[in-house]
Amino acid sequence: MSNLDYGSLIYLVLLGGVLVFWFFVQNRQNLTRKVQQLAAWGFIFLGTIAAVGLWDDIRQTALPAQMVFESEGRIELPRAPDGHYYMMLEINGAPIRFMVDTGASGMVLTRQDAEKAGIDPSKLPYFSQAMTANGPVQTAPVRLREVRLGDITDTGFQAYVNSGEMQQSLLGMSYLQRFERLEITRGQMVLVR
Structure with a gap:
């Protein structure tokens, strides 16, 4: 104080x-x-x-959660009160909440979420740079062993760890483009693979 x-x-x-x-x-x-x-x-x-x-x-407990229809390869994300869409993924076995950001090119983890996923942020080389609304930030490229959403699993996925403070991990187009269809209708984001 x-x-x-x-x-x-x-x-x-x-x-x-x-x-x-x-x-x-x-x-x-x-x-x-x-x-x-x-x-x-x-x-x-x-x-x-x-x-x-x-x-x-x-x-968070009163809001509707994401729904994964594994047999259809369909994911429904409700719009949060702040107007954003959030998705829970398992990164290397750790549950991590991402803000879906169609304006971001890649998946960016906060330092805290990287630690949860078994990545030591202090040992990463922050030599790459990302442009944000607040200006450039240093990032470190990492290869994730496993990214899982229900029965949908991706291995060896390229992501970045942000060197600075970030409130929420971002889920950008590098992951979203793996879906055949992405649409927003009636307050829901629907992803179909």
Whole structure:
């Protein structure tokens, strides 16, 4: 925290202390009832903070998930509330969530997802470069042992590990072009192989 954050925190604690002191002084004749009401409001406040903090987890469990129809070679991805499409793939046996990016040419893993897939990002040579909306980033080419989506398995797949900070691994056209058809209809991305 910066000095400004500490100053704001101290100010808010002092202000809250003054308000609580004033509350007790004004309501000393009905103190038991007021303490019960204060506790109830405190629990409501804490519950609201917990719900806000856990909203992403709650939203992920409430959202419809991708559906893989293996016999048809068909995958349906629902559009997420942020407007993007996400796909879960197993990379070298590790489940990794990708944001589908038709504007990206390749599959790009975050450093954290590369570690989950058994790749040590600190030992990679970051000599290639990718252009992003935020400018150029250094990447390291890797060959993935296995990329699996249900019964669909690709081996020896070329991907990249991003050297910088990236919130989400990207699934670009190098993987998507392996499907015969890609269409977006009624809030769903449908991939057919």
